[in-house]
Amino acid sequence: MQNINSITELSNAIKLLEIEQLNKKLLLKDQLRNVHESLRPINIIKSTINDITTSPYLLDNILATGIGLVTGYFSNKIFVGSSGNLQKKLLGSILQFGVTNVIAQNPDAIKSLSRIIFHMIFKKRNND
Known part of the structure; x- marks a missing residue:
């Protein structure tokens, strides 16, 4: 990261970090939804049956x-x-x-x- 010398650069850096944080938060929520969905019993059964039939x-x-x-x-x-x-x-x-x-x-x-x-x-x- 580069040195920040002015208030404007500091504000821009803060905004970039906030945007990055928001993107990571959205990705994390999406991954959490995917994990929750894959751990539902019906989906575990479907996945197991699919593995059996495709192997x-x-x-x-x-x-x-x-x-x-x-x-x-x-x-x-x-x-x-x-x-x-x-x-x-x-x-x-x-x-x-x-x-x-x-x-x-x-x-x-x-x-x-x-x-x-x-x-x-x-x-x-x-x-x-």
Whole structure:
């Protein structure tokens, strides 16, 4: 800042500082409104849903985990059935846990394997 030598320069400097202060005050109010708006629960939910739907990795992870859970559940039901045997139920739960983890952690390998099986089935049908 430069040296002020007269009353006029002092008045001008004060006016410039007041204008700068007013601009900063308006910017601060605007930012406060934006923060308040973004912290409303509905906007937090909207933002979270938007992040989930726009993130391909998160959507793939959710899909792979869901497929793993469903496959694990069905493998448990197929293995255990309506058996009342406690050991068979325990082994079914272990099988469910293992299948769920394998499928959830290796979705690309599972997709490739399912495509190969799919092509093999329909290739046989087309040849018949």
